[in-house]
Amino acid sequence: EAGVTQSPTHLIKTRGQQATLRCSPISGHTSVYWYQQALGLGLQFLLWYDEGEERNRGNFPPRFSGRQFPNYSSELNVNALELEDSALYLCASSLYLGARGTDTQYFGPGTRLTVL
Amino acid sequence: RKEVEQDPGPFNVPEGATVAFNCTYSNSASQSFFWYRQDCRKEPKLLMSVYSSGNEDGRFTAQLNRASQYISLLIRDSKLSDSATYLCVVNTNAGKSTFGDGTTLTVKP
Numbered sequence: 001e002a003g004v005t006q007s008p009t010h011l012i013k014t015r016g017q018q019a020t021l022r023c024s025p026i027s028g029h030t031s032v033y034w035y036q037q038a039l040g041l042g043l044q045f046l047l048w049y050d051e052g053e054e055r056n057r058g059n060f061p062p063r064f065s066g067r068q069f070p071n072y073s074s075e076l077n078v079n080a081l082e083l084e085d086s087a088l089y090l091c092a093s094s095l096y097l098g099a100r101g102t103d104t105q106y107f108g109p110g111t112r113l114t115v116l
Numbered sequence: 117r118k119e120v121e122q123d124p125g126p127f128n129v130p131e132g133a134t135v136a137f138n139c140t141y142s143n144s145a146s147q148s149f150f151w152y153r154q155d156c157r158k159e160p161k162l163l164m165s166v167y168s169s170g171n172e173d174g175r176f177t178a179q180l181n182r183a184s185q186y187i188s189l190l191i192r193d194s195k196l197s198d199s200a201t202y203l204c205v206v207n208t209n210a211g212k213s214t215f216g217d218g219t220t221l222t223v224k225p
Contacts, residue, residue, distance in 0.1 A: 035215075043160070043203070043215040045213065056212055105150075105205075106162070107159035109159050
């Protein structure tokens with residue numbers, strides 16, 4: 001069974017540009033999470049999508065946005081890139097159990113974004 | 117105060133040692149708990165879920181104390197390959213998932 005995939009593996013942009021990161025979840029998973037991990041720091045929650053809707057959002061500015069497509073894949077868009085946006089962006093997928101919350105999250109290999 | 121707190125370490129232990137990590141959480145509505153392992157510059161990988169009754173997987177034992185709002189991970193007979201950062205994860209039933217900043221373990225020969 002294929003795991004979570006992310007593309008591109010590496011992305012280099014300059015300040016002020018826009019970046020688009022992509023994620024394909026494990027087959028059957030409806031939830032997709034996005035996290036930012038700056039070098040040497042912990043995972044910071046960005047966004048959670050389930051069934052095409054944004055369910056929750058972390059403490060990030062509006063220039064971080066995304067969407068989930070009918071096939072449950074997802075895009076993360078970062079507008080007006082700043083130097084401090086340089087980080088590893090991780091996508092995870094899981095089943096959503098409704099009132100019982102979310103199941104285990106499985107991570108993709110990440111996209112390493114460098115802003116120059 | 118962070119919602120999920122871990123001792124960052126680093127923990128430096130010799131091979132064969134027993135080491136324990138703790139993780140505290142502040143949201144009493146938290147429903148599910150996990151330990152993940154993250155190797156340098158790699159994605160986190162699930163190590164084990166944590167159940168109220170405690171659970172064991174080989175050399176690894178996880179426990180949950182809901183009253184005191186902490187979870188623990190015990191690693192027995194440490195191997196060099198156990199060197200990694202261990203992340204505690206706490207989920208609420210609203211789908212919110214919060215990761216601790218991780219505890220770094222280095223096992224030395």
